[in-house]
Amino acid sequence: GRIRHYKWEVKYEYKSPDCMKKLSITINGRSPGPTIIAQQGDTIIVELTNSLGTENLAVHWHGIRQIGTPWSDGTEGITQCPILPGDTFTYRFVVDRPGTYMYHAHYGMQKLAGLYGSIRVSPPDGVSEPFFYDHDRSLILNDWYHKSTYEMAAGLSSIPFVWVGEPQSLLIQGRGWFNCSLLTSPSLEPGVCNATNPECSPYFLTVIPGKTYRLRLTSITSLSALSFQIEGHNMTVVETDGHYVKPFTVKNLFIYSGETYSVLVKADQDPTRNYWMETSVVSRKPTTPPGLAYLNYYPNHPHRQPPTSPPANPIWNDTEPRMNQSLAIKAREDYIHPPPITSDRVIVLLNTQNRVNGRVRWSVNNVSLTLPKTPYLIALKEARGDLHNFFDQNPPPERYNFAAYDIFSNATNHNATTSDAIYRLKFNTTVDIILQNANTMTVNNSETHPWHLHGHDFWVLGYGKGKFDINTDPARYNLVDPIMKNTVPVHPYGWTALRFVADNPGTWAFHCHIDSHFYMGMGVVFEEGIEMVGKLPSQIMGCGITKGFRRL
Ligand code: C2O
Ligand code: CU
Secondary structure: OOEEEEEEEEEEEEEOOOOEOEEEEEEOOEOOOOOEEEEOOOEEEEEEEEOOOOOOEOEEEEOOOOOOOHHHOOOEOOOEOOEOOOOEEEEEEEOOOOEEEEEEEOOOOHHHHOOEEEEEEEOOOOOOOOOOOOEEEEEEEEEEOOOOHHHHHHHHOOOOOOOOOOOOEEEEOOEOOOOHHHOOOOOOOOOOEOOOOHHHOOOEEEEOOOOEEEEEEEEOOOOOEEEEEEOOEOEEEEEEOOEEEEEEEEOEEEEOOOOEEEEEEEOOOOOOOOEEEEEEEEOOOOOOOOEEEEEEEOOOOOOOOOOOOOOOOOOOOOOHHHHHHHHHOEEOOOOOOOOOOOOOEEEEEEEEEEEEOOEEEEEEOOEEEOOOOOOHHHHHHHOOOOHHHOOOOOOOOOOOOOOOOOOOOOOOOOEOEEEOOOEEEOOOOEEEEEEEOOOOOOOOOOOOEEEEEOOOOEEEEEEEEOOOOOOOHHHHOOOOOEOEEOEEEEOOOEEEEEEEEOOOOEEEEEEEOOHHHHHOOOEEEEEEOHHHOOOOOHHHOOOHHHHHHHHO
8 A cells, every 4th residue: 555644733723614703723724624535555644743832632533443553543541642732743554444434633522623524545456336426525514613612621521510502503514604693792803703704605516417426424513413415416325434335315314423424416407506405403402503505516606506495404303214214224235244143242331411429421331431641552551560550440330220220211310420440352252232322311302322433343233212122132133234334323212232343452432422422421441452452652652650651
């Protein structure tokens, strides 16, 4: 493979992605950052300079498994110390599989400030994709807040708790449109919200009539589950998270934070006009208006608004079509990697909202994750003496009390504990994870949680409604053609079953991809094969008990 060398400078700049001026994090002046375009087998080198001034940084390459390079995963507190202001950190890793991936900040709630982008990997020379298209385009969907990341993070960890609220707008490829007239504050300086700022003119994707487009859709939202549609056009789903999908056609695609999909779209409609591309919030009562962009049929003017009104969006609280889409995603014939038919270990993870020491937290089997001062990868490899000094050595629970916990009601006891304990997996064993959803602390409310696994892909064995039954539900697993993914939703009051092989030496996060949920403890960490991890680069050190290691 080739070496692709990037030099990125990360800094704060004023941007107006939805017409409202906000201090945003940019890469080389841009948000979204540059798209990494590479070929299977290439080595990516990103020299990342932290010019944020007073803020730490870490960047995660989401969907890249980092085989042999766990220290390049970019997860602060797990695989590295944060990159200090003024420092340059070099990420180096191989992209070993074609597909659609992403990158984003993985430090605190920093991703919300705009540090994200796409990764597109093509097959090696002589290997073709199993579907045809004329052109390849990437489109990132995101939600956007006007509050600063710090304000949101501080609110989530204060007493009384201050929820981040719903985002102000939805962005398509970094552009949205906030209605400035909703701002009533007289103290607002003029020009802060400017509806005619070219930075927030609608994104347009130009297509040539008759051609077929591969659209690589990525959701990097911090809270919202989304629906995406293109007025008058069907979309054929062909890839997700780097795996080929048995094609199926949709009018609107549901996409959760951390997921990617390739869809094929043929420009086969009336070529004398433009069409709406639209994204809207599902699963939460939307107060955020839909995000809009134009599908521009060449040679119409790209800024010409479509003559129709934007199409209607799916009903936000109808879980059924979302569950059905999840069930429709299977591996494509000739690209099926069958899973091992049995597993060595079954871990059932109950997702609940709790109150811990007066703070609202999210927990897994009643344990809310906190990250240790010394990242796990470094502690496990470099610590001399007792590991108890680094993180809790009692393993977290393998399951919850099935008989005693009613997932359909608001629990009577909201207590939980915090812990930095991790699941240690025997190398090369097969592990099943059942994610079990439940009622939140609000009556008649259960949310959607997109769970993302670092360092691996998993097989999606099944989804179900209600409480997972460990005696009967495994018999219904799809062991024939399950899709492999790295991010998967757990639907309200439902469960999702996954299987993966613990064959990648390192320490890996598995967490809800909603930033505030992860920030509030909704995640776990796996370790496997730590003794096989090579010598750690000293640049990942410098925090916790490894302060001195940096100079060695
Ligand atoms: Cu895309 Cu740990 O996240
Ligand atoms: Cu969540």
